[in-house]
Amino acid sequence: MGPRGAPLLAVALVLGLCVLVEGQKPSPCQCSRMTPKNRKNCGFSGISSDECFDRGCCFNSSVPGVPWCFQPLPKEESEQCVMEVSTRKNCGFPGISPKECASRQCCFSDSIPEVPWCFYPQSVQDCHY
Template sequence: MDLKGLCFVAFALMLGFSSTVGEYADLSADQCAVPSSERINCGYPKITAEECNSRGCCFNSSIPEVPWCFNPFEEEDCEV
């Protein structure tokens, strides 16, 4: 799947989880729409959303057994 398709799928999934999506500060929804299988850990066990956000990372605890604090997409990666 090409990057634009991946970004679209990720955004659609994020909309589906909109009521349970974690927090992110100074990042767009597109940047934090990283599929769970592609999340790169940006935190440590039991990190809070605030601590994660202060590192410039996304936080989403709605999916168990994947990183909850993870690196965002670069903004230019998801532009259409």
């Protein structure tokens, strides 16, 4: 392949990786723990569950008047730690370190200010599509 083909190959690889990342089906906890009123639309009217999951989104048509295809909750290191910020129950204190939080067998995420960063995990048994 000549020097002209390298940029084209790079673009093709980047696009292929984007499709793989976008099309990853979210975990059951990322979908079922989202409160219907907080759903952010990820599809279009009449989208099928397969089309929605292909976009990397959640699908649930059981609640009328809210998006059925919606953005998942952020992925966490452990499925037990996937939850809406409003459902976090404090397991620590201001300034707790990730290590000390882990020693309490709790979840740690400091990406959102003014909410508990160390919080109790939830059972994954309630997670479903």
